[in-house]
Amino acid sequence: MTTTPVEQLVYQRPAALSEVHTHYCPGCTHGVAHRLVAEVIDELGIRENTIGVAPVGCSVFCYNYFEVDFVEAAHGRAPAMATGIKRVLPDRVVFTYQGDGDLASIGLAEIMHAALRGENLTVIFINNAIYGMTGGQMAPTTLPGMKTTSSPMGRDVETSGFPIRICELLATMDGATYIARRSLHNPTEIRKAKKAIKQAFENQLHGHGFSLVELLSSCPTNWDIPPAEALKWIEAQMVPVYPLDDFKSVKK
Amino acid sequence: MTYDIIFSGFGGQGALFAGQLLAYAAMDAGRFVTWIPSYGPEMRGGTAHCTVIISEEEIGSPLVRNPSTVIALNNPSAEKYEPLLATNGYLFYNSSLVSHPFTRRNIHALAIPGSTAAAELGHAKLLNMVLLGAMLAYVPVLPLEAVEQALDNHIPARRRELLEANKLALRKGIELAQRAVQIPA
Amino acid sequence: MTKELLKGNVAIAEAAVRAGVEAYFGYPITPQTELLEHMSKRMPELGRAFVQAESEVAAINMVYGAASTGKRVMTSSSSPGVSLMQEGLSYIAGSEVPSVIVDVMRGGPGLGNIAPSQSDYFQMVKMAGHGDYKQIVLAPATVQEAIDLTLLAFDLAEKYRTIATVLLDGNIGQLMEPAELPPMRELRQTPPDWAVSGAKGRKKNIISSIHLQPEELETFNHKLQAKLKLIAANEVRYKEYMIEGAELIVVGFGTAGRVAQTAVKLARAQGIPVGLLRPITLWPFPEERLSQLADEARGFLVVEMNAGQMIDDVKIAVAGQCPVEFYGRTGGVVPLPDEVLATIAKLDQATLPANRVAALNG
Numbered sequence: 001m002t003t004t005p006v007e008q009l010v011y012q013r014p015a016a017l018s019e020v021h022t023h024y025c026p027g028c029t030h031g032v033a034h035r036l037v038a039e040v041i042d043e044l045g046i047r048e049n050t051i052g053v054a055p056v057g058c059s060v061f062c063y064n065y066f067e068v069d070f071v072e073a074a075h076g077r078a079p080a081m082a083t084g085i086k087r088v089l090p091d092r093v094v095f096t097y098q099g100d101g102d103l104a105s106i107g108l109a110e111i112m113h114a115a116l117r118g119e120n121l122t123v124i125f126i127n128n129a130i131y132g133m134t135g136g137q138m139a140p141t142t143l144p145g146m147k148t149t150s151s152p153m154g155r156d157v158e159t160s161g162f163p164i165r166i167c168e169l170l171a172t173m174d175g176a177t178y179i180a181r182r183s184l185h186n187p188t189e190i191r192k193a194k195k196a197i198k199q200a201f202e203n204q205l206h207g208h209g210f211s212l213v214e215l216l217s218s219c220p221t222n223w224d225i226p227p228a229e230a231l232k233w234i235e236a237q238m239v240p241v242y243p244l245d246d247f248k249s250v251k252k
Numbered sequence: 253m254t255y256d257i258i259f260s261g262f263g264g265q266g267a268l269f270a271g272q273l274l275a276y277a278a279m280d281a282g283r284f285v286t287w288i289p290s291y292g293p294e295m296r297g298g299t300a301h302c303t304v305i306i307s308e309e310e311i312g313s314p315l316v317r318n319p320s321t322v323i324a325l326n327n328p329s330a331e332k333y334e335p336l337l338a339t340n341g342y343l344f345y346n347s348s349l350v351s352h353p354f355t356r357r358n359i360h361a362l363a364i365p366g367s368t369a370a371a372e373l374g375h376a377k378l379l380n381m382v383l384l385g386a387m388l389a390y391v392p393v394l395p396l397e398a399v400e401q402a403l404d405n406h407i408p409a410r411r412r413e414l415l416e417a418n419k420l421a422l423r424k425g426i427e428l429a430q431r432a433v434q435i436p437a
Numbered sequence: 438m439t440k441e442l443l444k445g446n447v448a449i450a451e452a453a454v455r456a457g458v459e460a461y462f463g464y465p466i467t468p469q470t471e472l473l474e475h476m477s478k479r480m481p482e483l484g485r486a487f488v489q490a491e492s493e494v495a496a497i498n499m500v501y502g503a504a505s506t507g508k509r510v511m512t513s514s515s516s517p518g519v520s521l522m523q524e525g526l527s528y529i530a531g532s533e534v535p536s537v538i539v540d541v542m543r544g545g546p547g548l549g550n551i552a553p554s555q556s557d558y559f560q561m562v563k564m565a566g567h568g569d570y571k572q573i574v575l576a577p578a579t580v581q582e583a584i585d586l587t588l589l590a591f592d593l594a595e596k597y598r599t600i601a602t603v604l605l606d607g608n609i610g611q612l613m614e615p616a617e618l619p620p621m622r623e624l625r626q627t628p629p630d631w632a633v634s635g636a637k638g639r640k641k642n643i644i645s646s647i648h649l650q651p652e653e654l655e656t657f658n659h660k661l662q663a664k665l666k667l668i669a670a671n672e673v674r675y676k677e678y679m680i681e682g683a684e685l686i687v688v689g690f691g692t693a694g695r696v697a698q699t700a701v702k703l704a705r706a707q708g709i710p711v712g713l714l715r716p717i718t719l720w721p722f723p724e725e726r727l728s729q730l731a732d733e734a735r736g737f738l739v740v741e742m743n744a745g746q747m748i749d750d751v752k753i754a755v756a757g758q759c760p761v762e763f764y765g766r767t768g769g770v771v772p773l774p775d776e777v778l779a780t781i782a783k784l785d786q787a788t789l790p791a792n793r794v795a796a797l798n799g
Contacts, residue, residue: 048635048636048638049637051635053502060647068636068641069635069642070644071501071502071505071532072532072646072647073498074501074524074525074528077495080498080499080501081498083499083502084460084462084498084500084501084502084503084504084505085502085505087499088459088486088503088506088510089506092634092635109495110491110495110498113495272613279440285615286613287442287613287614288608291551291607311695312696312697312774313692313696313699313700314692315608315696315771315773316773317773317775406442
C-alpha cells in the first residue's frame with residue numbers, strides 16, 4: 001500500500017483487490033462484497049497470510065479479483081476444501097466465498113458439517129435468491145411466487161418448497177460462533193455488512209471457530225430489474241423473508 | 253511342507269485369536285504365513301472362521317477349498333467343514349458342544365471336550381487354547397514351545413493375566429488329544 | 438527392523454504415517470474401516486490432521502484442499518464410497534495436486550456386499566471421474582507390497598503431481614502377514630512453489646481446474662497427456678512367476694493373482710507349461726511386456742474377481758495374436774486354485790498344436 005496522506009485520499013483500491021476488471025454484470029453487488037472483504041483483509045493486515053476458496057457460480061472467478069492465494073472448489077464443496085486447508089495450515093486465515101446455489105443447495109451438507117465441527121473458518125455467503133451463472137434458475141433461496149427460468153409461473157411452494165434461511169439454521173449449531181445476515185442495498189447497510197465481515201475474520205484470528213456472514217445481494221440481470229430498482233427490491237421483498245440480524249454471536 | 257488350517261466357531265469362542273497365535277508362532281519361526289478371517293456380518297453374532305496357511309515357501313492363495321486341518325469349536329463349524337476337509341485330514345472338534353454325527357471314513361475326526369476342560373481350568377475363554385493344543389499333538393506344524401513363546405511375545409496386555417492359564421490349556425489339549433476317541437476309530 | 442504380523446488395512450495406514458502423511462480425511466465403510474480407525478488414533482498422537490468427514494464427497498474435497506497446500510494427504514474408502522469421490526478426483530486431476538487414495542474393493546453393483554471383489558478396475562483404471570485423465574493405480578497382492586506401494590504412491594503422486602491410488606480387494610485389507618514397516622520419514626518443511634500457503638513475498642498462487650477458453654483447456658490437456666505418457670513410460674511394474682518356458686500365460690492382480698499363482702504351480706506339477714504375470718501397476722498397464730509374451734504364447738487366461746474388466750487391457754496388449762480366455766467370480770466370491778487350475782488345463786487342451794495332439798494320441 002502507498003502511504004498517501006489521509007486528507008488527500010479520495011479513493012484507493014485495497015491492496016487485497018486485484019487491478020483487473022471483473023466479469024460481473026452492471027449493478028451486481030458481488031463487486032461491493034468483494035471490496036468489503038478486501039478492505040477487511042487490508043485493515044487486518046492478513047493479505048499475505050490468507051487463502052481464499054472460490055465456489056462454482058457467478059463468483060467462480062473471484063480468485064482473479066483478490067490478491068491472495070486462492071483455490072477453486074467443486075460446486076458446494078468449498079467448506080470441505082477449506083477444512084482441508086485449515087487443518088494443515090491452522091495459522092493461516094481461510095475463507096470461502098459462496099453463492100446460494102453453491103452453499104444452500106448442493107453444498108448444504110458441507111456447510112452444515114463445517115459449522116458443526118466448529119471449523120475455524122470465515123464464510124461469505126451471497127444470497128441473491130437465484131442461480132446467476134447458469135442464467136436465472138430457481139435457487140433454494142428463491143422467494144415464494146418469484147419467477148425464474150425454472151419456475152416460470154413463480155416458485156410454487158407446494159411443489160418446489162420454501163426458501164431456506166441459512167443463518168437461522170446454522171445458528172442452532174454449537175460449533176458456530178458468529179452468524180449474521182446483512183444486506184448490500186444501501187450505504188448504511190453496506191457499512192453494517194463490512195463490520196460483520198470484519199467480525200467474522202477477527203473471530204478466526206482469535207481462534208473462535210466458525211463464522212458466516214450472509215449478504216443479501218442483487219441480480220439485476222436475472223431478476224430482470226434495473227440495478228437501482230433491484231436494490232429497492234432487496235429491501236422490499238427479500239428483507240422481510242430474510243431478516244437482518246446477528247443470529248449468533250458467541251463472545252469468548 | 254505347507255499346512256492349511258481353518259479355525260471356526262461362534263464369535264467370542266476365540267477361533268480368530270487361536271489362528272493369530274499360530275500365525276505369530278509361525279512368523280517367529282521364520283516361516284511364510286497368512287491369516288485371513290471371515291469378516292462382515294458373520295463376525296456379528298454368527299460363526300467366525302479364519303484360514304491360516306504356514307509354509308516354507310512363498311504362499312500364493314491365502315484361501316483353500318479343502319483344508320488339511322480344521323478346528324471346529326461349535327456344531328455349525330463341524331457340519332460345514334466335515335465335507336470340505338481334505339482326504340486324511342484332521343478335524344478337532346469341541347465335543348462338549350458338537351453333536352454332529354461324523355460319517356466320512358477317510359478323515360481323522362478327534363473329539364476334544366474343550367468347553368468342559370476350559371471350565372475345569374477356570375475360564376471358558378481357554379477353549380480355543382485347548383483345541384489348539386490338541387491340534388499340535390497330531391499336526392506337526394510347530395512345536396508346543398514355539399506356540400508358548402508366541403503367547404509370551406504377543407498376548408495382548410488385557411489378557412496377560414491369563415498367560416499361564418493359556419499355557420496350561422495348551423498342555424491340557426495335548427493330553428486330551430492323546431487319549432481322544434478318533435472317528436473312525 | 439523386524440517383521441510384524443500386520444493386517445493389510447492397518448499396514449497401509451501405518452505405512453502412510455511413516456511416509457509422512459500430514460492429513461487424513463475419511464468416512465467409515467467396510468471393508469476399509471480399520472484403516473480409518475488406525476488413523477483416528479495415530480494422527481492426533483503425532484499432531485497431524487484427522488477428520489472423519491460427513492461423507493466421501495466431503496472427504497475427497499478435504500483432501501483436495503489440504504493437497505493444495507503441498508502437504509502429503511490421503512483418504513481411503515471402499516467401492517461405493519469411491520464412486521462418491523469421483524467428482525473430487527476429477528478436480529484434483531485437473532488441478533494437479535498430489536493426492537493418495539486407497540480403495541479397498543467390495544462386491545457391487547449398488548450396495549452389493551462387503552465381501553472382497555475387484556469390480557472397481559474400470560472405476561479406478563478407466564473412468565475415475567469426468568474428463569480426460571488417468572491416475573496411477575497400484576495393486577498390492579501381499580501385506581508387504583501394500584506397505585511398499587503406499588510409500589511409492591506418495592512418492593509418485595508428488596513426483597508427477599498426480600493422483601496415485603492403492604487398489605486392493607477386501608481380502609488383502611483383512612489379510613495378516615509378516616511384513617516390515619519403513620522407518621518414520623521427516624516431514625517436508627517448505628511447501629512446493631506451486632502450493633497455496635499465503636502470498637507472502639511472492640505473487641499469489643491459484644489452484645484451479647478451470648480453463649474457460651477451449652484452446653487454453655486444450656493446451657492444458659496436451660500438457661497433462663504428455664505427463665501421463667511420461668508416467669506410462671517410466672512407472673510400469675509387474676511380477677512374473679514361472680514365466681520361463683511358459684506357453685500359456687495367466688494374468689491376474691491382487692488376490693486373484695495370488696490364487697492364480699497357486700494354480701500355476703499346481704499346473705506346472707502336472708506338466709502344463711504355464712506362467713503368471715501379475716500386474717502391480719494397473720495404470721500404467723504392463724502392455725508392452727504382455728505384447729512381448731504374446732509373440733510366443735499359445736494362449737492367455739485372465740483371472741479376476743469381477744465379470745471381466747482387466748481382460749480388455751490384456752486383449753489390447755495381445756492384439757489378436759492368440760486366444761485370451763477369462764475366468765472370474767463376482768459378487769464377493771473368491772476363486773480358488775482348483776477352479777483356475779481346471780481352466781488352465783482346458784486352455785492347454787484347446788490350444789495344443791496339432792502335432793503335439795497327434796503325439797499325445799499316438
